[in-house]
Amino acid sequence: MSLIRIRMRRSISVIYHELYCIACCLLGKAKVRLFFDKERTNRVELGADVKRSGFMLVDLNIKAPYPYDLRAGLPFPDASIDFIYAEHVLEHFDHDQVHLLLGECRRVMKPGATLSVCVPDAGIFLDGYAHPDQFDVGRFCQHPTLDFSVRINYVNYMFYMDGFHRYMFDEENLLRTLESAGFVDVASREFDPDLDQQVRRHESIYATARKRG
Numbered sequence: 276m277s278l279i280r281i282r283m284r285r286s287i288s289v290i291y292h293e294l295y296c297i298a299c300c301l302l303g304k305a306k307v308r309l310f311f312d313k314e315r316t317n318r319v320e321l322g323a324d325v326k327r328s329g330f331m332l333v334d335l336n337i338k339a340p341y342p343y344d345l346r347a348g349l350p351f352p353d354a355s356i357d358f359i360y361a362e363h364v365l366e367h368f369d370h371d372q373v374h375l376l377l378g379e380c381r382r383v384m385k386p387g388a389t390l391s392v393c394v395p396d397a398g399i400f401l402d403g404y405a406h407p408d409q410f411d412v413g414r415f416c417q418h419p420t421l422d423f424s425v426r427i428n429y430v431n432y433m434f435y436m437d438g439f440h441r442y443m444f445d446e447e448n449l450l451r452t453l454e455s456a457g458f459v460d461v462a463s464r465e466f467d468p469d470l471d472q473q474v475r476r477h478e479s480i481y482a483t484a485r486k487r488g
Contacts (some may be wrong), residue, residue: 298345299335303343303350311341313355319383321345321361321376325472330360346372348379356383362393362471363479365452369441376454386488390458393432396480405428415478417487446480458484485487 311317320330322345333341333349343350346368359380378392403410405427419427429453434443444452446463453461461484467478 278330286316295337295409296335296346299337299342300344300350302337303333303339303341306341309349311351311355313352317351317356318358319349319351319356319360321359322364322443323362323366327360327470343483347375348375349383350370355389357385359384359390360392360470361390363395363475364443365392365394366440366444372415373442373452374456377453377458381457381486384486386412386486388485388486389451390484391464391467391470391477391481392449392453393479393481394444394449395440395475395478396445397433398445400429400433401445404420420429444480446482449480449482453482453484456484457487459487460485 318330320327320332322334323330323332331341332339333343333345335344336342341350345364365376368376375389384390399415403412403415404426407429408428410426412423412429416423416429416439416483418428418432421432421433423429434440450461450463462482464481464483466479466481471479471481
């Protein structure tokens with residue numbers, strides 16, 4: 276296949292994706308107007324691959340309860356959400372988009388509401404690069420084509436994840452990012468078996484933050 280055809284296919288794919296994103300946003304906004312009640316206790320989960328009971332899911336999926344492109348923010352009105360949970364979501368956005376999304380979380384949260392987040396711990400993979408003899412490749416790295424006999428690929432695996440990862444965190448950066456977004460009572464937390472996925476526990480860091488109220 277010629278390079279021109281490859282680029283045309285990629286361009287068409289990008290256009291289709293953006294149209295899909297617009298359709299999700301329009302539908303999500305419509306569903307909020309029709310079905311959302313800010314007076315209820317509203318618990319929201321962002322971008323989940325596992326649906327949790329008691330949460331309203333917001334995701335870039337036309338079949339989600341509230342389909343929406345998180346790059347565009349959140350579809351809910353101001354001060355309408357009691358709790359927001361995001362597991363392995365923030366790392367899929369670049370630096371500026373992370374701050375935009377966190378600002379949107381703070382906007383829609385009721386005074387005193389809580390944000391709980393979980394992200395991959397990039398420090399694990401940086402430590403693996405610095406101390407490869409202490410790094411469990413089989414536990415932390417699973418990729419069909421990367422050569423893990425080359426230690427820089429420990430970092431490539433987590434930092435790029437086939438183009439899906441855009442921004443990385445360690446504990447210090449996660450807490451600082453939440454503070455700079457205007458949250459208060461920012462703190463690390465332990466794994467919560469009622470909330471977090473066990474399969475991600477070994478590679479994740481967890482934090483909570485609150486909207487001033």
